[in-house]
Amino acid sequence: MIIAVASGKGGTGKTTVATSLALSIPEGVQSGTDLPGRFAQPLFLDCDVEEPNAALFLRPRLEDYEEVGILIPHVDHDLCTYCGRCAEVCVWHAIAVVGKNVLIFPELCHGCGSCTLNCPEGAIHEVLHVMGSLESGQAGPIAFGHGTLNVGEAMAVPIIRQLKAKHAVHDGHGVAILDASPGTSCPVVETMRGADFVLMVTEPTPFGLHDLRLAVQVARDELGLPVGVVVNRDGVGDLGVDEYCAAEGIPILMRIPLDRRIAEAISGGKALVEALPEYHPLFVALYEWIAEEITARKEAR
Amino acid sequence: MRQLVILSGKGGTGKTSVAAALAHLASEEMSIVLADADVDAANLELVLEPTKLEEHAFMGGQVAVIDPDLCQLCGRCYKVCRFDAVLPGDDTYRVDPLACEGCASCVYQCPEDAIHVEEQHAGLWFRSDTRFGPLFHAHLFAGQENSGKLVTLVKQHGRLLALDEGRDLLLVDGPPGIGCPVISANAGADLALLVTEPTVSGVHDLERILGTVRHFRVPALVLINKADVNPAHTAGIEAYCRAQGIDLVGKLPYDTVVTQAMIQGQPVTIYQPEGTMTAALREVWERVRRRLNGAGPSPTAISE
Numbered sequence: 001m002i003i004a005v006a007s008g009k010g011g012t013g014k015t016t017v018a019t020s021l022a023l024s025i026p027e028g029v030q031s032g033t034d035l036p037g038r039f040a041q042p043l044f045l046d047c048d049v050e051e052p053n054a055a056l057f058l059r060p061r062l063e064d065y066e067e068v069g070i071l072i073p074h075v076d077h078d079l080c081t082y083c084g085r086c087a088e089v090c091v092w093h094a095i096a097v098v099g100k101n102v103l104i105f106p107e108l109c110h111g112c113g114s115c116t117l118n119c120p121e122g123a124i125h126e127v128l129h130v131m132g133s134l135e136s137g138q139a140g141p142i143a144f145g146h147g148t149l150n151v152g153e154a155m156a157v158p159i160i161r162q163l164k165a166k167h168a169v170h171d172g173h174g175v176a177i178l179d180a181s182p183g184t185s186c187p188v189v190e191t192m193r194g195a196d197f198v199l200m201v202t203e204p205t206p207f208g209l210h211d212l213r214l215a216v217q218v219a220r221d222e223l224g225l226p227v228g229v230v231v232n233r234d235g236v237g238d239l240g241v242d243e244y245c246a247a248e249g250i251p252i253l254m255r256i257p258l259d260r261r262i263a264e265a266i267s268g269g270k271a272l273v274e275a276l277p278e279y280h281p282l283f284v285a286l287y288e289w290i291a292e293e294i295t296a297r298k299e300a301r
Numbered sequence: 302m303r304q305l306v307i308l309s310g311k312g313g314t315g316k317t318s319v320a321a322a323l324a325h326l327a328s329e330e331m332s333i334v335l336a337d338a339d340v341d342a343a344n345l346e347l348v349l350e351p352t353k354l355e356e357h358a359f360m361g362g363q364v365a366v367i368d369p370d371l372c373q374l375c376g377r378c379y380k381v382c383r384f385d386a387v388l389p390g391d392d393t394y395r396v397d398p399l400a401c402e403g404c405a406s407c408v409y410q411c412p413e414d415a416i417h418v419e420e421q422h423a424g425l426w427f428r429s430d431t432r433f434g435p436l437f438h439a440h441l442f443a444g445q446e447n448s449g450k451l452v453t454l455v456k457q458h459g460r461l462l463a464l465d466e467g468r469d470l471l472l473v474d475g476p477p478g479i480g481c482p483v484i485s486a487n488a489g490a491d492l493a494l495l496v497t498e499p500t501v502s503g504v505h506d507l508e509r510i511l512g513t514v515r516h517f518r519v520p521a522l523v524l525i526n527k528a529d530v531n532p533a534h535t536a537g538i539e540a541y542c543r544a545q546g547i548d549l550v551g552k553l554p555y556d557t558v559v560t561q562a563m564i565q566g567q568p569v570t571i572y573q574p575e576g577t578m579t580a581a582l583r584e585v586w587e588r589v590r591r592r593l594n595g596a597g598p599s600p601t602a603i604s605e
Contacts (some may be wrong), residue, residue, distance in 0.1 A: 008313010008342050010477040050312050050478035051325035053502040091405050112383055112404030151512035154481035182312035182477045185341040185448045189399050206563050211342040235558055238564050267500035267531035
């Protein structure tokens with residue numbers, strides 16, 4: 001069961017909701033599958049690799065570190081005949097042949113491997129170009145993993161892809177919660193792909209609504225995933241989000257009121273359900289609603 | 302012509318509200334061009350009442366298309382695709398356009414020549430008029446790639462117009478994060494204004510966005526929004542900025558007037574011209590303007 005937490009607009013409380021949701025998965029639920037294995041515990045993956053913040057709230061003991069990136073070409077000049085086929089097939093212009101010189105631009109390369117496959121001399125082999133890292137460990141009852149894009153690197157998607165692959169998110173056992181980055185472009189799509197449900201965290205403002213619409217377009221309309229909404233800072237703005245959700249038939253699953261105590265607790269690095277335990281039963285109910293929805297949909301299929 | 306980019310790392314710290322306010326204040330004393338570089342969640346238009354003058358298609362990357370009549374199900378495309386974009390089916394393989402990066406690796410590998418690539422209509426970009434100056438903005442379609450390319454396009458048009466018309470400032474409202482659209486938004490800037498907030502996430506992300514703008518050698522200023530939510534973290538950010546030699550240009554209070562202004566579709570400096578928020582933003586603009594003109598503000602000049 002994979003639940004992605006997204007928003008469109010940044011700073012609406014994705015990480016606040018995702019971490020408290022993970023901390024509210026009832027014991028027994030996660031080990032209730034007949035395939036315990038590595039998913040005996042709920043898994044939390046922070047897929048906002050540009051700004052990974054969930055660890056600040058879940059405080060995992062990170063024990064495993066791995067550098068990741070993409071495979072980029074390396075040319076063996078003894079074999080190269082400078083025919084230029086590699087440059088011809090590279091749609092990113094990441095490789096250029098100038099006289100008896102092959103120039104490689106790692107920052108343009110997407111690691112597709114096409115140049116290597118197309119080299120008639122077999123003169124290209126691939127080397128890892130490190131773009132970031134993956135870390136994982138235990139956060140209390142939760143298995144935790146996150147990715148970090150190195151400063152100055154452009155491409156978040158390969159890090160997210162490898163983070164999800166490392167933790168075998170798509171095995172289908174147990175519960176995985178994926179915290180997405182803001183926006184609606186490729187890193188968000190990569191996080192949502194293969195999820196069973198997308199929980200949208202928004203705020204009831206014109207910016208929140210505008211970006212919620214776009215995020216729903218990605219999750220529901222493009223990827224065909226069921227969505228539900230958490231309205232954070234309820235009361236701060238207008239009724240646009242309520243009206244939109246009613247018109248679109250999107251359920252509002254939770255409302256977190258505008259409350260300075262919450263803002264202060266979050267600012268200090270406390271998870272919401274830790275700082276204000278009265279939210280715990282609400283998050284348990286939120287989890288159970290989503291779990292039932294996913295089960296019902298699976299059975300319907 | 303100077304180029305100022307507003308960035309934050311963390312989302313939701315108030316970039317766009319600050320950008321709208323600075324657009325208003327800057328336009329009172331100089332001629333500006335605006336560019337909204339957050340093309341996958343473009344919000345600046347919501348508080349500037351733009352009149353659209355031009356609309357253009359943005360052709361993004363390409364995606365592979367498999368001709369089912371030619372496909373012999375050899376599976377070569379599936380094997381070579383590194384983006385999990387080729388999906389096996391009963392009668393043919395097909396390509397998931399959201400996963401396809403358009404590398405065309407499968408095109409070259411297909412022994413039946415059954416695959417070609419098609420350009421994607423990935424979004425729209427606009428030239429609009431606002432009361433503060435021309436605005437260049439864009440909508441990347443849901444789930445599309447190449448936001449960095451669209452950011453570059455939007456900024457390029459803004460820059461060319463600013464140069465053509467001899468305008469003084471290109472003000473760029475940037476996206477959150479530190480990846481490709483941020484790098485594109487930051488490219489060519491004379492100055493980056495980093496809007497942060499005194500939270501553990503804000504502090505963490507400030508360090509990463511500062512690293513990013515420094516990596517590309519753009520000087521930075523820091524603005525702390527919602528500074529009174531956590532005075533200890535605010536003091537920490539101030540100390541961090543001093544240690545890093547980065548000038549702090551102001552602290553804004555936590556005030557829902559910003560949201561009220563947003564609901565009215567106005568910059569807060571117009572919605573509440575006499576309020577404390579507007580006064581604080583005027584001081585911020587004054588310090589940013591002096592820095593743009595080459596005179597750096599002194600961090601000690603900021604009242605506690």
